[in-house]
Amino acid sequence: MKTNYPTIHPNVKGFMHGGDYNPDQWLRYPEIIQEDYRLMKLAKSNTFSLNIFGWSAVEPEEGVYQFDWLDDIMENLAEQGSHVILATPSGARPAWLSQQYPEVLRVEQNRKRNLHGLRHNHCFTSPVYREKTRKLNRILAERYADHPALIMWHVSNEYGGECHCDMCQEAFREWLKNKYKNDLDALNHAWWTGFWSHTITDFGQIESPAQHGEYQIHAHNLDWKRFVTDQTIDFYRNEIEPLRELTPEIKITTNFMGNYPRMGPYLGLNYDQFAKEVDVVSWDSYPAWHGDYQEAWELAADVGFVHDLFRSLKGGQPFLVMECTPSLVNWHKVNKPKRPGMHLLSSMQSVAHGADSILYFQWRKGRGASEKFHGAVVDHVGNENNRVFREVAEVGDVLSRLRDVVGATTSPEVAIIYDWENQWAIDDAQALNVDNKKYLEACQSQYRAFWKRGVPVDIISMEKDFSNYKLLIAPMLYMIRPGVAERIEEFVANGGTFVATYWSGIVNENDLCFLGGFPGPLRQVLGIWAEEIDTLYENETKTSTFSSSHHLGLEGTYTAKDYCELIHPEGAQVLAEYQEDFYSGMPSLTVNQYGEGEAYYIASRNEDNFHEEFYQKIIDQLKLSSSFQEQLPEGVNAQVRTNGEQDFVFLMNFNDTRQVIKVPENVSYYDMISEKEITETIDFNPYQVYVFKKDK
Ligand code: GLA
Ligand code: ZN
Numbered sequence: 001m002k003t004n005y006p007t008i009h010p011n012v013k014g015f016m017h018g019g020d021y022n023p024d025q026w027l028r029y030p031e032i033i034q035e036d037y038r039l040m041k042l043a044k045s046n047t048f049s050l051n052i053f054g055w056s057a058v059e060p061e062e063g064v065y066q067f068d069w070l071d072d073i074m075e076n077l078a079e080q081g082s083h084v085i086l087a088t089p090s091g092a093r094p095a096w097l098s099q100q101y102p103e104v105l106r107v108e109q110n111r112k113r114n115l116h117g118l119r120h121n122h123c124f125t126s127p128v129y130r131e132k133t134r135k136l137n138r139i140l141a142e143r144y145a146d147h148p149a150l151i152m153w154h155v156s157n158e159y160g161g162e163c164h165c166d167m168c169q170e171a172f173r174e175w176l177k178n179k180y181k182n183d184l185d186a187l188n189h190a191w192w193t194g195f196w197s198h199t200i201t202d203f204g205q206i207e208s209p210a211q212h213g214e215y216q217i218h219a220h221n222l223d224w225k226r227f228v229t230d231q232t233i234d235f236y237r238n239e240i241e242p243l244r245e246l247t248p249e250i251k252i253t254t255n256f257m258g259n260y261p262r263m264g265p266y267l268g269l270n271y272d273q274f275a276k277e278v279d280v281v282s283w284d285s286y287p288a289w290h291g292d293y294q295e296a297w298e299l300a301a302d303v304g305f306v307h308d309l310f311r312s313l314k315g316g317q318p319f320l321v322m323e324c325t326p327s328l329v330n331w332h333k334v335n336k337p338k339r340p341g342m343h344l345l346s347s348m349q350s351v352a353h354g355a356d357s358i359l360y361f362q363w364r365k366g367r368g369a370s371e372k373f374h375g376a377v378v379d380h381v382g383n384e385n386n387r388v389f390r391e392v393a394e395v396g397d398v399l400s401r402l403r404d405v406v407g408a409t410t411s412p413e414v415a416i417i418y419d420w421e422n423q424w425a426i427d428d429a430q431a432l433n434v435d436n437k438k439y440l441e442a443c444q445s446q447y448r449a450f451w452k453r454g455v456p457v458d459i460i461s462m463e464k465d466f467s468n469y470k471l472l473i474a475p476m477l478y479m480i481r482p483g484v485a486e487r488i489e490e491f492v493a494n495g496g497t498f499v500a501t502y503w504s505g506i507v508n509e510n511d512l513c514f515l516g517g518f519p520g521p522l523r524q525v526l527g528i529w530a531e532e533i534d535t536l537y538e539n540e541t542k543t544s545t546f547s548s549s550h551h552l553g554l555e556g557t558y559t560a561k562d563y564c565e566l567i568h569p570e571g572a573q574v575l576a577e578y579q580e581d582f583y584s585g586m587p588s589l590t591v592n593q594y595g596e597g598e599a600y601y602i603a604s605r606n607e608d609n610f611h612e613e614f615y616q617k618i619i620d621q622l623k624l625s626s627s628f629q630e631q632l633p634e635g636v637n638a639q640v641r642t643n644g645e646q647d648f649v650f651l652m653n654f655n656d657t658r659q660v661i662k663v664p665e666n667v668s669y670y671d672m673i674s675e676k677e678i679t680e681t682i683d684f685n686p687y688q689v690y691v692f693k694k695d696k
Pocket of ligand 2: 165168
């Protein structure tokens with residue numbers, strides 16, 4: 001397996017540190033731009049993303065171009081040895097474009113066209129918008145292809161949302177004709193349109209889902225979401241065509257998003273598909289640290305899950321943090337600055353999970369408009385004499401000491417399946433506790449058990465290759481697309497350990513229920529049949545007791561919440577049984593021997609201590625390696641990156657209290673941050689990080 005990746009450009013020798021730089025907002029203030037260059041050095045930054053929202057600055061009138069300002073900035077950045085990530089500015093269009101070509105503006109689900117304004121407000125089908133963006137991108141590529149500062153393309157900004165205009169409707173119909181090979185009968189079957197007399201007799205009858213129209217045909221909703229992803233990718237392909245042609249050596253990315261306040265990935269696009277189109281994955285990470293509803297370490301575990309997901313999108317290739325804030329944002333419910341130390345800690349966490357950059361939104365706070373109070377490296381005071389600036393410079397300093405880590409990766413033995421289409425289908429289902437299905441949380445609660453032990457995990461879609469893992473966990477694998485069950489069977493038959501949970505194997509790729517018994521195509525490998533599921537009220541719980549004799553040696557009872565599925569063993573061994581209600585005595589945890597491997601079924605949604613105990617046994621049984629061998633205090637996390645020759649172990653204290661780990665006799669660790677040998681105890685201040693380097 002690959003362990004050491006090259007940097008994204010030969011000129012990039014270490015971590016990229018810097019971020020979105022918007023001098024186009026400051027052209028009236030040349031002295032401030034001059035001052036930026038001085039401050040950039042002091043902030044130990046080396047990489048800047050330019051032109052993200054620069055369209056009206058580079059093309060103030062249709063066909064009239066003005067690149068002097070960008071030439072100057074690129075030149076000056078090159079001179080001081082900084083790198084430039086150059087953006088294509090399609091994320092927001094100039095007013096003249098909307099005025100001249102209103103069709104570029106997005107139409108909402110209610111079929112009303114938006115006015116000019118905001119950003120990310122374009123139609124991804126519009127031929128005019130496609131032509132204008134491609135043309136401008138060609139000019140940018142021609143002009144800057146050989147520029148010494150250029151290291152990467154940043155295409156558009158946070159693609160997202162959908163358009164319901166007539167052109168998009170037509171494109172959707174074409175997409176469907178292509179998918180169903182013009183066969184309306186196939187579409188009617190897949191969409192189950194006999195329901196409520198919804199049979200389609202002409203493709204022209206199909207519209208995108210809408211609240212005032214059709215939205216309860218689940219396969220229709222799914223196909224629309226798939227179309228939105230495909231159409232966005234198609235728009236992106238149109239954008240990058242001139243870049244690929246004129247700058248074939250320059251890597252391309254587009255910044256993906258997270259989801260908040262529950263920390264997860266953005267759900268509007270299937271990034272598993274999109275990731276295939278970019279050279280490097282990058283994302284914008286904005287966890288709400290210091291919230292009053294979650295401990296910092298709990299949030300850290302969820303953030304870790306998302307970092308691991310982005311790393312796994314391209315099979316372990318390091319990713320980029322394209323945006324984060326050095327202090328606060330302006331759009332959380334409560335906008336709290338990072339406490340002292342949290343900026344370094346959260347930056348190190350990104351790096352620990354595979355990031356090769358720490359880039360900010362943004363370099364300098366704007367004077368006006370909606371983001372004027374969003375955190376930035378340079379505040380309105382305009383100098384370096386403040387806490388946030390000092391903490392940024394510290395991150396720059398530490399990154400330069402960690403240079404050897406760049407390109408190193410992690411090769412976990414454990415994978416958790418998290419799948420966008422599965423999430424869409426679960427969210428859409430009118431079943432269970434409608435607002436408490438919590439698929440993402442179900443994945444993250446299993447993940448936490450590994451995070452606490454410092455056992456590395458990949459987060460993958462159901463399309464990925466399973467064969468390199470020892471343990472594959474698929475929480476709530478409600479949808480099973482063709483071929484997936486067969487690959488799971490093969491994985492287990494070859495000696496893999498598989499864990500599935502309640503509400504798995506319910507529907508196929510069109511959201512049609514499997515007939516003949518759940519968990520559908522997983523029934524054989526799991527050796528069970530799931531007959532019913534009980535949904536519990538918020539304050540309702542059920543207990544289960546482990547059976548006395550089984551190979552995992554688990555004892556006592558554990559508590560279920562939310563869901564208890566009622567299952568029957570069909571060859572599987574029962575490891576625990578429900579103790580209450582009409583299903584008292586029925587199995588709640590089973591294991592099935594299948595070929596050389598084992599397949600577990602967790603029939604209920606359980607409290608965290610179940611996951612901790614259960615997975616500890618599995619970790620021991622499979623001898624899964626952990627990033628750090630000593631016991632970790634609660635809230636201290638370990639992650640590892642390796643380049644094949646050296647391991648880099650990150651130890652991170654997410655507590656705002658001191659923590660101590662005893663070091664065994666005759667053992668010492670070299671810490672790359674303090675550049676010291678650590679013996680006897682690893683002593684953590686609140687939020688402190690260590691990075692130990694050791695030869696393999
Ligand atoms: C997003 C955008 C940025 C900026 C930040 C603010 O990530 O890409 O332009 O608006 O949010 O947090
Ligand atoms: Zn449209």
